Amino acid sequence: MRTLISNIKILAQTEAADSNKDKVLGLEMDTLPCLNDAYLVINKGIIESYGPMNALPAEQFDKTIDATGRCVIPTYIDSHTHLVHAASREEEFVMRIQGISYEEIAKRGGGILNSAKKMASISENELYDISVPKLEEAIANGTGAIEIKSGYGLSTQAELKMLRVIRRLKESSNIPIKASFLAAHAYPLAYKDNHQGYLDLIINEMLPQVADEGLADYVDAFCEQGFFSVDETEQIIEAGAKYGLKAKIHANQLHNSGGIQLGVKHHALSVDHLESLGEAEVACLQESNTLPVLLPGAAFFLAMNYQPARMLIDANLPVVIASDYNPGSCPSSNMNFMMSLACTQLKMTPKEAINSVTLNGAAALELQHELGSIQVGKRAHLILTKQIPSLEYIPYHYAHNIIERVIIS
Ligand code: NIG
Ligand code: FE
Numbered sequence: 001m002r003t004l005i006s007n008i009k010i011l012a013q014t015e016a017a018d019s020n021k022d023k024v025l026g027l028e029m030d031t032l033p034c035l036n037d038a039y040l041v042i043n044k045g046i047i048e049s050y051g052p053m054n055a056l057p058a059e060q061f062d063k064t065i066d067a068t069g070r071c072v073i074p075t076y077i078d079s080h081t082h083l084v085h086a087a088s089r090e091e092e093f094v095m096r097i098q099g100i101s102y103e104e105i106a107k108r109g110g111g112i113l114n115s116a117k118k119m120a121s122i123s124e125n126e127l128y129d130i131s132v133p134k135l136e137e138a139i140a141n142g143t144g145a146i147e148i149k150s151g152y153g154l155s156t157q158a159e160l161k162m163l164r165v166i167r168r169l170k171e172s173s174n175i176p177i178k179a180s181f182l183a184a185h186a187y188p189l190a191y192k193d194n195h196q197g198y199l200d201l202i203i204n205e206m207l208p209q210v211a212d213e214g215l216a217d218y219v220d221a222f223c224e225q226g227f228f229s230v231d232e233t234e235q236i237i238e239a240g241a242k243y244g245l246k247a248k249i250h251a252n253q254l255h256n257s258g259g260i261q262l263g264v265k266h267h268a269l270s271v272d273h274l275e276s277l278g279e280a281e282v283a284c285l286q287e288s289n290t291l292p293v294l295l296p297g298a299a300f301f302l303a304m305n306y307q308p309a310r311m312l313i314d315a316n317l318p319v320v321i322a323s324d325y326n327p328g329s330c331p332s333s334n335m336n337f338m339m340s341l342a343c344t345q346l347k348m349t350p351k352e353a354i355n356s357v358t359l360n361g362a363a364a365l366e367l368q369h370e371l372g373s374i375q376v377g378k379r380a381h382l383i384l385t386k387q388i389p390s391l392e393y394i395p396y397h398y399a400h401n402i403i404e405r406v407i408i409s
Contacts, residue, residue, distance in 0.1 A: 003042040004061040005384070007068040011038035011050060012391055013358050015373040023291070023363040026313035029352040032391070040072060042380040045409030049376060069387035070404060073354065073394075074372055075144025075175075076335035076383075077361030080248070080272050080293055082182075082326035083138065083148045084131045084165050086118035089327045102302050102329065103226065103254060111328055112186035112222075115152040119162065128165045135169055138325070138333040142403055144381030145175050145367055147248070147322075149220055151182030156206050159183045163215035174408050175381070178365050180248055181210050184221035184228050184236045199232060203239040211243040218269065219245040223259035230258040237266045248364075252276045253298070264288040270320065270364045274307050275299055282315045291364050292317055294356075295324035296341035302329050309346035319348070320364045321356040340398035350392040382407040 014033045015021055040050040041061070092105050092114070105111050119127075138146060148166045153159035159181070166179040183202045191198035210216050219240025223233040237247045246269045251259025253273035260281040263271040271285075272293040285292055294307040312319050321342050325333035339353040348356065362372030370379050384405040385394065394402050 001044060001062050002048070003063045003065065005040045005042070005065045005067050005072060005382075006056065007053060007066055008038040008040065008072045009036065009067070009069055010071040010391055011035045011040060011374060012071060012073040012354065013373045014050065015375040017376040019375070021359065021373070022368045023318040023360050024355040025318050026316040029313060029319065029355045030349050032351040032354055034391070040374070040382075042407075042409075045380055047374060047376055047378050047380045050374060065384070067384060071385045071388060071391060072374070073383050073385070073391070074358045074374060075381040075406060075408070076142045076357045077365060077367065077372060078138065078143045078146045078323050078325070078333065078335055079270065079320060079361050079364035080295060080322035080324050081138075081146055081148050081333060082151060082324070083134050083146065083333065084127065084150075084162050084169075085115055085152055085327045086122040086127060086130075087115070087327065088331060089114060092328065096302070106186070106226070109189070112152065113154075113189065115327055116154045116158070116186070116188065119152040119158050120155070124161050124164060127161065128168050131165055131169060132172070134333070135173060139175060139406060139408065141334045141336060142383045142406055143175070143333065143335055144406070144408060145177070145362065145365060145371055147178045147180060147218075147365055149180040149182040151185035151220070154183065154186065154188045156201070156209065159206055160209060160213075160215070163210060163213075167215055176365070176367055176371070178217040179215060180218040180220040181207070181216035181240070181245065182220040182222070184233065186222065186227055195232060199235050202236060207239055207243060211245075216245055218248045220248050220250065222250040223262065224250065224253055224257050225255045230262050233259065233262055234266070237262070237268070241266070248272060252281065256281070260284055264290050269366065272322070273298070275305055277308065282311060282317070285312070285317055286315055291320050291360070293320040293322050293364055294342075294346065295322055295330065296346055297330035297332055297338050298324045300341055300345070301331070306345045309342065309348050313348070313352060318360050318363065319352070319356050320360040321353065322361065322364070336394065336402065337399060339395040343395045344398070350395050353395055354391065380407060380409055
């Protein structure tokens with residue numbers, strides 16, 4: 001089956017067939033290779049060719065999509081989510097409006113522990129059934145590959161339940177999904193005063209089973225005051241490494257926790273959140289391949305300080321934007337909205353924002369050789385926009401749907 005998309009107003013994030021770009025560094029991020037008035041041919045789900053309309057070969061295609069007035073960009077890669085969760089937490093949203101902080105709610109047994117309570121009683125089948133429409137909604141909003149974490153189980157049984165649901169989503173979905181094992185998300189009440197006991201449970205009981213069933217691609221921990229200290233997080237990262245799991249860790253969300261330095265020390269694939277950082281952390285990232293993943297949706301929803309994206313871009317770092325979709329700090333998986341926040345709040349340009357959610361997002365999931373740009377041979381995961389005047393219009397027209405159609409292969 002060969003499909004032609006013709007008359008594309010702007011085909012964005014094109015990459016030459018012989019290029020091997022695996023991420024876009026800070027100062028290059030304001031450049032976005034584009035082709036105006038273009039065509040693109042998809043053959044069996046793969047980008048076969050593209051070029052200017054005046055060079056369109058006179059051939060027959062099985063199907064033609066006329067994209068007059070519309071743009072085509074690669075789908076977004078959402079490299080940080082907690083999409084699998086048992087229930088929403090709007091009661092905490094109301095508490096925060098009344099002035100109780102996210103940290104205080106967590107201390108009172110809300111937050112992650114609240115989600116864990118709900119996770120304990122839901123069946124695997126039910127959890128799968130409620131997760132499918134969440135994934136479909138993310139895809140409809142332009143996400144073409146996604147990472148999903150465990151971390152609301154906090155017991156061997158419930159963590160495995162979450163990871164098995166993620167595996168079923170991987171098997172049933174037509175987009176790539178990566179799973180991160182995040183048992184080190186919060187200390188369960190029973191281990192409140194016995195941190196080492198819970199760490200031992202993760203390391204000696206959970207991880208071997210997770211590895212045995214091949215349930216995780218990465219290991220994660222919430223490195224934060226009141227959650228997992230640097231030393232505790234290090235135990236988790238080292239244990240994951242023994243099973244070949246690279247780290248993607250939550251770092252520096254609420255405090256300058258030392259998580260960035262720890263992630264870099266262990267060659268983490270990414271350090272995520274990064275609301276609180278300074279020059280030392282930036283310098284540390286500059287010396288590494290660890291990707292900074294910023295989650296503006298969480299800062300927005302918790303009304304906290306935004307991540308210093310400009311500082312990172314000016315330091316020539318490859319900034320990634322992801323959603324952090326979860327029931328507590330960001331109940332939205334809409335990557336268009338994350339891009340709008342990146343522009344309005346993090347002061348990124350629309351081109352920087354597009355780079356941060358396409359090629360750089362792909363790099364944060366090690367998918368940069370199959371997704372993230374319009375390159376011959378890559379998977380045809382594409383967003384066809386509605387009729388819009390420019391690419392800048394995508395983050396500008398915030399909270400509206402600019403997508404006409406999402407093409408997955
Ligand atoms: O990335 N920061 C830790 N974990 C999640 C949210 C957890 C929750 O509140 O459910 C996050 O924001
Ligand atoms: Fe998160």
